[in-house]
Amino acid sequence: MASKSPPEIIKIGLGVFFGIIVVLLVVLYLNTLSRSEQDIYINNDEEPIILPSPGTKGELSLEEAIVARRSVRVFRPDELDYAQVSQLLWAAQGITDEATGHRAAPSAGATYPLELYYIDSKGVYRYNPSENLLEPLKSGDYRSDLASAALGQNFISQAPAAIVISAVYERTTSGYGRARGERYVHIEAGHAAQNIHLQAVSLGLGSVPVGAFNDNQVKRVLSLPENNEPIYIIPVGMPN
Ligand SMILES: Cc1cc2nc3c(=O)[nH]c(=O)nc-3n(C[C@H](O)[C@H](O)[C@H](O)COP(=O)(O)O)c2cc1C
Structure with missing residues (x-):
């Protein structure tokens, strides 16, 4: 198998790194959404x-x-x-x-x-x-x-x-x-x-x-x- 040239490896590494960041951001976002759904208790029409x-x-x-x-x-x-x-x-x-x-x-x-x-x-x-x-x-x-x-x-x-x-x-x-x-x-x-x-x-x-x-x-x-x-x-x- 031909070995990858260093710039290609760096590109793949960066791709994986940003991929992980994107996945983490999506998970965090979904988590925030589900938490805010759970935490909706207030009927906003009435004052506390x-x-x-x-x-x-x-x-x-x-x-x-x-x-x-x-x-x-x-x-x-x-x-x-x-x-x-x-x-x-x-x-x-x-x-x-x-x-x-x-x-x-x-x-x-x-x-x-x-x-x-x-x-x-x-x-x-x-x-x-x-x-x-x-x-x-x-x-x-x-x-x-x-x-x-x-x-x-x-x-x-x-x-x-x-x-x-x-x-x-x-x-x-x-x-x-x-x-x-x-x-x-x-x-x-x-x-x-x-x-x-x-x-x-x-x-x-x-x-x-x-x-x-x-x-x-x-x-x-x-x-x-x-x-x-x-x-x-x-x-x-x-x-x-
Ligand atoms: C876990 C638990 C559940 C109970 N559930 C009921 C109930 O559903 N309805 C009710 O009338 N009393 C309920 N009781 C009250 C008991 O009947 C009461 O504590 C017991 O008869 C003793 O009387 P006292 O609380 O006046 O000392 C419950 C008490 C406990 C600790």
Whole structure:
């Protein structure tokens, strides 16, 4: 086989090099596209709701909140005010260290797979922890649809509000592998949920964890992106 002259080899090398660069750029572009698709949560027709800053002093001791917490399934119809909403969502996923971005509940490797949705008589919202606001997704009262998705547990439609904890698993499984990562996500959802329950007690509210629901139906009610799976529904309100 005739050997290539040096300029030809340089040409081939440059061709391969630029080929690799082009492939890398295409992969990066496709990745950006799919990420931005996954991250579209905001209904741009409506302004986000800026929540009041959460407080760090409460009326009850932690021990009093633990002993008083019981699952509540009968609620008064009174709507929550935004100070209460802010406090509940912050307790689950609020930023508690501005320097690191770390949140109120621990997270394996600080991968933060959880997303929070807030549903009341007016609409469905996504909680944005870094800006402490609610991003409107859908307007209208979807509480009955959520109750139907939860195997007809009607107290969900009677509660003034519900918080849904969901997860984008790959944020955690990409580093820890599927089995371990999924386990970590579920543990983390428990941390966040318990913070909501105890914060509710501390605010004089009641809540109940609901794990019995049809995942796909809940996804449809909330219009969750494909890679975002619901884990917990937590109805919350003033106990009756
Ligand atoms: C993972 C999990 C799933 C649950 N799912 C439901 C549910 O779908 N519906 C419901 O009414 N309660 C549900 N509960 C609440 C339990 O029934 C409740 O915690 C239990 O009866 C103990 O009562 P307590 O929470 O008042 O201490 C669930 C609790 C857990 C931990």
